[in-house]
Amino acid sequence: MRRWLLVMLLLLTYWLSRGWALESLPLHNDEGLHLTRAVQVWDLHPFWQINDGKIVNHWLIALFYPQNAPVFAGRIATVLVGALGLAASYALAGRLAGPTAAWLAGILWLGCPYLFFYERMALSDAEAGALALVTLWAGVRLAQRGRARDAALTGIALATAALFKFTAAPFAVVVALVVALTGRVPRQKRLINLVIIAAVVLVCFAVPLLYLYTRNGNFDVALGWIGQPGDRSAATENAMRLWTQLTDFGPPIWSALTLIGLAAFLAVRPAPATGLARLGRWSNVVLLLAGLLPVAAITLLGTEALPRHYVVGLPTALTLAGAGLGTTLERGTSRQGRRAAVGTLMVILAASMLPFAWTAYRDPGELPLPAQVRGQYITDHSAGFGLREAVLNFPQTITQSDALIVASMFPDSCRRANFYAARSYTMLCTDAPGLPVIESALVEHGAVYVLVEQPPIGVDIRTLNAHATRVAGYPRPGETEATASVTLWRLERL
Numbered sequence: 001m002r003r004w005l006l007v008m009l010l011l012l013t014y015w016l017s018r019g020w021a022l023e024s025l026p027l028h029n030d031e032g033l034h035l036t037r038a039v040q041v042w043d044l045h046p047f048w049q050i051n052d053g054k055i056v057n058h059w060l061i062a063l064f065y066p067q068n069a070p071v072f073a074g075r076i077a078t079v080l081v082g083a084l085g086l087a088a089s090y091a092l093a094g095r096l097a098g099p100t101a102a103w104l105a106g107i108l109w110l111g112c113p114y115l116f117f118y119e120r121m122a123l124s125d126a127e128a129g130a131l132a133l134v135t136l137w138a139g140v141r142l143a144q145r146g147r148a149r150d151a152a153l154t155g156i157a158l159a160t161a162a163l164f165k166f167t168a169a170p171f172a173v174v175v176a177l178v179v180a181l182t183g184r185v186p187r188q189k190r191l192i193n194l195v196i197i198a199a200v201v202l203v204c205f206a207v208p209l210l211y212l213y214t215r216n217g218n219f220d221v222a223l224g225w226i227g228q229p230g231d232r233s234a235a236t237e238n239a240m241r242l243w244t245q246l247t248d249f250g251p252p253i254w255s256a257l258t259l260i261g262l263a264a265f266l267a268v269r270p271a272p273a274t275g276l277a278r279l280g281r282w283s284n285v286v287l288l289l290a291g292l293l294p295v296a297a298i299t300l301l302g303t304e305a306l307p308r309h310y311v312v313g314l315p316t317a318l319t320l321a322g323a324g325l326g327t328t329l330e331r332g333t334s335r336q337g338r339r340a341a342v343g344t345l346m347v348i349l350a351a352s353m354l355p356f357a358w359t360a361y362r363d364p365g366e367l368p369l370p371a372q373v374r375g376q377y378i379t380d381h382s383a384g385f386g387l388r389e390a391v392l393n394f395p396q397t398i399t400q401s402d403a404l405i406v407a408s409m410f411p412d413s414c415r416r417a418n419f420y421a422a423r424s425y426t427m428l429c430t431d432a433p434g435l436p437v438i439e440s441a442l443v444e445h446g447a448v449y450v451l452v453e454q455p456p457i458g459v460d461i462r463t464l465n466a467h468a469t470r471v472a473g474y475p476r477p478g479e480t481e482a483t484a485s486v487t488l489w490r491l492e493r494l
Helices: 002-019 029-042 057-063 070-097 099-110 113-119 124-145 148-164 171-181 187-214 232-248 253-267 283-301 307-312 314-332 335-362 371-379 387-392 411-418 435-445
Strands: 405-408 447-453 466-474 486-493
Touching: 002 070, 002 099, 002 113, 029 057, 029 070, 029 411, 057 070, 057 124, 070 099, 070 113, 070 124, 070 314, 099 253, 099 314, 099 335, 113 124, 113 253, 113 307, 113 314, 113 335, 124 148, 124 171, 124 283, 124 307, 124 314, 148 171, 148 187, 171 187, 171 283, 232 253, 232 283, 232 307, 232 371, 253 283, 253 314, 253 335, 283 307, 283 314, 307 314, 307 371, 314 335, 387 411, 387 447, 387 466, 387 486, 405 411, 405 435, 435 447, 435 486
Parallel strands: 405 447
Antiparallel strands: 447 486, 466 486
C-alpha cells in the first residue's frame, strides 16, 4: 500500500509541476504544425504530412479536440504521455534495484529542468522519450519472463515510440540487446521473442507505409537529419550541443547527479536479490550501453542535432542513474541512512528546480536557457512571442470585425498564430512575404490590415504603393515597441 501511495505522490507532483500555467509559453512553430495535423485528423486526414517521421503523435492531441482551447489540448497530451513514462521509470528502476532506486529515479525525473521544459510543449520528442522508456521496461520484463505476450507488449511499445517520432527508432537495437544478452531465457525462446517483436512492429507500420506508397511519398524529411558516417565536424558540434544542454539548463545539479548515477550503475555490484543481479553478470553493462545508444546515434549520425532531439534518451538516462544511485545506497548505508540521503537529494533538486519552474510559470521569456534553445523558443521567429500578443489584441486594435487581415510571414507562423484568434479575427495565411495577396486585397477591398514579421521574412511596408499606418508593435523579449519584430499595419489604397 505504501508503495502505491509513493507512486501516486510522484504522479500528482508531476501533474502539478507540468500542468501548472501550461499556456504561459507561446506556441512554437512545431507545436502549431502538430496542432494543425490534429485538426486534420478530424477532417479525416490522419496521415497528413507524415514524411517528417511523426506519424501518430497528433492523434493523441486530436482526442482532446484541439479546435477548442488548442494550446492546452496540444500540451496536455505531452503531459499525459510523460506521466506514463514516469510510471514506467519508477517500475523499471524498482525492478532493477529496489524501492530506493525507484524513488530516486522519480525525483531525478521531476527535478530535471531540461525534461521539464520540453514536457510542457506539444512536441513529440519528450513523448517519444517517455514511450521509449516504456519500451525498455517491457524489454527488461521480457528478458526476465520470456513469455510471448510480453514480447508482443514490447513490440507494441517500440512501434508506438517510433510512430510518435523516428528518433526513437534506435531503441530497436536497445530491445534486441536486452532480450538477446540478458536474463536466463533459453536461446531459442529469445530468438522467437525477437521475431514476435519484429512482426508486431511491421504490422504497426504497415498502414502508414502503405499510405505513403500509394501517394508516392517517403520519409525523406525524417531521414534527412542523418549525415555521413564518420563526419567528425558534425559529431563534434553535436557533442558540444549536448554538453551545453547538460550544463546550461538551470544549475547543473541534475546533470551531475545523473552522470554520477550512471557511473554508479556501471561500477557498483548489485545485491544478489535485485532484478539487475538476476538478469545476469553483465546486465548493467548491457543496459547502460543500450540506454546510451540512442544518444550516441543522434550525436554521431545527426547532421545537426537540435537540443530537443536528445530528449528522446533523457528519461532512460535518468532512470538508470536512479537505479545506480539506489544500488549504491542499498549496498553502503542503513535504512535510516538511505532515507536521509534520499531526503537530502530531494531538497537539493527542489532548491535548484523550483526557481526555474516558477519563471516558466510566471515569465517564460526570462528562463535561463542555453543560447540555441533561447533563440528557438524565445527570441527568433520560430518562437511565438509577439505573434500571440498581436492576435489576442486584434479585437481591440481592429475595430472592423469583418476586416481582412493578411499575415506577412511564413505560413506555419500564421497558422499557429490563428490558434489564438477570436472568431472572425483569423488571418489569411500565404507564402512569405505575401505581396501578391496584399496587393490583390488592396485592389478588391481598398483597405487591409497586415501583420508583418520583420523583413526579410515579412514584406517591407515602405515598398508598397499604399498609405500605411502603423497600428501597433509587439516586441519579443529584449525588444521595445519601437524595435518590435512583429508589427500591425493598416494599408489603404492610394
